[in-house]
Amino acid sequence: MALQDLLALIYPTTCLLCNSAGVTLCPTCEIRLESCRQSYLLHGFTLYSSLHYNEAAANLILAAKESNERAAARYLAELMAMRFGRAHRELSYARYLLIPIPSSKAADKRRGYQHMVLLARLVAKKITIDHGVECSVAPVLVPARKIADQSGLNAAARLANMRGAFELKAGVDLRGAGIILIDDLVTTGSTMGEALRALKMGRYEPDALLSACVAGRFLANKIGR
Ligand SMILES: [Zn+2]
Numbered sequence: 001m002a003l004q005d006l007l008a009l010i011y012p013t014t015c016l017l018c019n020s021a022g023v024t025l026c027p028t029c030e031i032r033l034e035s036c037r038q039s040y041l042l043h044g045f046t047l048y049s050s051l052h053y054n055e056a057a058a059n060l061i062l063a064a065k066e067s068n069e070r071a072a073a074r075y076l077a078e079l080m081a082m083r084f085g086r087a088h089r090e091l092s093y094a095r096y097l098l099i100p101i102p103s104s105k106a107a108d109k110r111r112g113y114q115h116m117v118l119l120a121r122l123v124a125k126k127i128t129i130d131h132g133v134e135c136s137v138a139p140v141l142v143p144a145r146k147i148a149d150q151s152g153l154n155a156a157a158r159l160a161n162m163r164g165a166f167e168l169k170a171g172v173d174l175r176g177a178g179i180i181l182i183d184d185l186v187t188t189g190s191t192m193g194e195a196l197r198a199l200k201m202g203r204y205e206p207d208a209l210l211s212a213c214v215a216g217r218f219l220a221n222k223i224g225r
Contacts, residue, residue: 016072017059024071032056036214039086042189043196045206048087049186049214050079057213061184065115076184076212077122084127084180087208093178095134098124099206101183101195102139102166104147114139119212120182140172141198150191158190166198179206187215 015026025033034052041047051057063072088096100116108114120137127135144167150158181195192209199205 013071016063016069016075017056024075029056033060036083040214042186042209043193045181045196045209046087046090047186047192047209047211047214048083049211050076050083051213053185053187053213053215061213064119065184066111068111068113068115068118073119073122077119077126080119080123080182080210080212081126081130084123084210085131087180087210088131088133088178091178091207093133093207095177096124096127096180097136097138097174097177098127098180098182098210099138099140099174099195099199101181101191102141102143104149105143106146107149116183119184123182123210134177138172138174140169140174141166141195142169143167144198150187155188155190158188159193162190162194165194168198168202168204172202174202174204178208179204180208180210181206182210184212185215186211186213 013024014021015023015029017029017032018026020026020028032054033056034054036049036052039046039048060072060076063069064076098120100114100120103111103115117137117139120139124135124137127133144165147165148161150161153161181192181199183191186192186209196206
């Protein structure tokens with residue numbers, strides 16, 4: 001028996017998006033994912049993103065976020081670690097800290113896990129292996145108050161919902177490493193903006209922004225590959 005068949009017996013796999021058997025992501029579904037090769041200028045910082053937002057990307061993110069589907073999270077982490085390579089070529093730090101964007105306390109409680117912390121850990125592990133740099137997760141941003149779910153809000157309401165929503169934990173020391181703010185999805189950029197504000201309160205700035213997916217229609221500021 002081939003190793004692949006044996007593994008399939010022990011860990012039966014189905015496509016994350018259409019449930020067809022045998023693979024984590026079948027070729028039909030994989031082709032629906034649209035790689036993002038340009039970077040964007042968001043609030044003055046470079047955003048690197050792995051995928052453009054579409055239905056397939058949204059379903060993959062939802063599987064990782066809401067269903068704690070580890071295979072989906074690992075797949076996203078793989079793509080993000082690959083995209084990180086582009087940022088690393090520009091930045092060339094020996095050590096990086098990934099700062100995950102926090103969810104609301106209510107969302108963490110409902111899910112029973114901190115989605116972005118888990119995803120960031122997978123990304124950090126993959127970055128360490130693939131790029132030969134030291135990379136760890138620093139969950140130093142926390143919700144400062146109640147935050148409504150952003151998904152049903154328009155751009156103006158998102159901005160208002162996010163204003164003053166995060167704070168930097170007291171006494172954190174982020175010196176000596178490249179700082180990467182990391183999120184699963186960037187749409188209007190209001191959440192990243194709030195994270196930047198909270199970081200700046202501690203006199204820190206990120207060296208780059210990294211997301212699994214970007215809704216590029218909101219971000220006109222393409223700055224190259
Ligand atoms: Zn499929």
